[in-house]
Amino acid sequence: MPKREILDPQGKAVLGALPRLGFFGVTDVRQGKRFELEIEGEPPEEMLEQARRMAETLLSNPVIEDFHVSLVDSVGPVERRPEPVEGTTP
Amino acid sequence: MRVGVVTFPGSLDDVDATRAVRIAGHESVALWHGDHDLRGVDAVILPGGFSYGDYLRCGAISRFAPVMTEVIDAAGRGMPVLGICNGFQILCESHLLPGALIRNDHRRFVCRDQRLRLDNTDTAWTSAYSPGAEITVVLKNGEGSYVADQPTLDRLEGEGRVVARYLDGNPNGSLHDIAGIANDEGNVVGLMPHPEHAVEDLCGPGADGLGFFTSLLESRVGAS
Numbered sequence A: 001m002p003k004r005e006i007l008d009p010q011g012k013a014v015l016g017a018l019p020r021l022g023f024f025g026v027t028d029v030r031q032g033k034r035f036e037l038e039i040e041g042e043p044p045e046e047m048l049e050q051a052r053r054m055a056e057t058l059l060s061n062p063v064i065e066d067f068h069v070s071l072v073d074s075v076g077p078v079e080r081r082p083e084p085v086e087g088t089t090p
Numbered sequence B: 001m002r003v004g005v006v007t008f009p010g011s012l013d014d015v016d017a018t019r020a021v022r023i024a025g026h027e028s029v030a031l032w033h034g035d036h037d038l039r040g041v042d043a044v045i046l047p048g049g050f051s052y053g054d055y056l057r058c059g060a061i062s063r064f065a066p067v068m069t070e071v072i073d074a075a076g077r078g079m080p081v082l083g084i085c086n087g088f089q090i091l092c093e094s095h096l097l098p099g100a101l102i103r104n105d106h107r108r109f110v111c112r113d114q115r116l117r118l119d120n121t122d123t124a125w126t127s128a129y130s131p132g133a134e135i136t137v138v139l140k141n142g143e144g145s146y147v148a149d150q151p152t153l154d155r156l157e158g159e160g161r162v163v164a165r166y167l168d169g170n171p172n173g174s175l176h177d178i179a180g181i182a183n184d185e186g187n188v189v190g191l192m193p194h195p196e197h198a199v200e201d202l203c204g205p206g207a208d209g210l211g212f213f214t215s216l217l218e219s220r221v222g223a224s
Helices: A009-018 A045-059 B012-022 B066-076 B086-093 B150-158 B207-219
Strands: B001-007 B026-032 B043-046 B081-084 B100-104 B110-118 B134-141 B145-147 B162-166 B179-183 B188-191
Touching: A045 B134, B001 B012, B012 B026, B043 B066, B043 B086, B081 B086, B086 B100, B086 B188, B100 B150, B110 B179, B134 B207, B145 B179, B162 B188
Parallel strands: B001 B026, B001 B043, B043 B081, B081 B188
Antiparallel strands: B100 B145, B110 B134, B110 B162, B162 B179, B179 B188
């Protein structure tokens, strides 16, 4: 995420678009990025540490962005994902 | 001098930078992003463009190109390095220069002739200008807003490392109207506007940009 004190022109653009679409009450929008790194099996602690180093060196620019690394369960290989039911938002 | 111009995938202004180098009386040397080789050059230019499509962040992937290992080493030994536009972004991502460049505050691409004031003419790339000189060169960027935290800005101002400042209004939201900065040795300079597009009277806003390239001749910062 862009740091709080850094202007986020993209977030401002989204903020400006919301009332035009009839969504009111939002006072600020900030736009960031999310990277999903997939690994096989249970990740060892050093893998998480490595992910933090990736975030620090390449995935984010610590001068203007903050990051956090978290572990989530994979939903499995893409081809085994359940099909979204027609008419609903996946 | 032998001046290298690096071509990354997506560089646009390497040819104009090469031309500017030659017009300034230097020998130009084409450098390739994928080579661990500076081919014996005395100075390096990282040109403008959209290296790696600006994916991830502008300059973020180029910073890890093989040639950048050599550029960062050479810069540390005092070799003059000039980053223009995307090159400036690469220098910031490489931590050769402090701060970062983010999207223009007005969110539009800007392309115009831009007046600048040169506030530091002691660098390897600006010594041909007289202090406080006002010049007009091309400015064209989408992510040219210079940002840094307050201690960094204070240090840049206190040490006179703001090389160029925008005149006649701030075109992109850069803090302190900063158009270009130098490292503390003055051999590494990053500049958002494009002096290489202003080296001949025939095209562009004039030849005000040529001084960045002729400065190398009288530079006090020698290449190692």
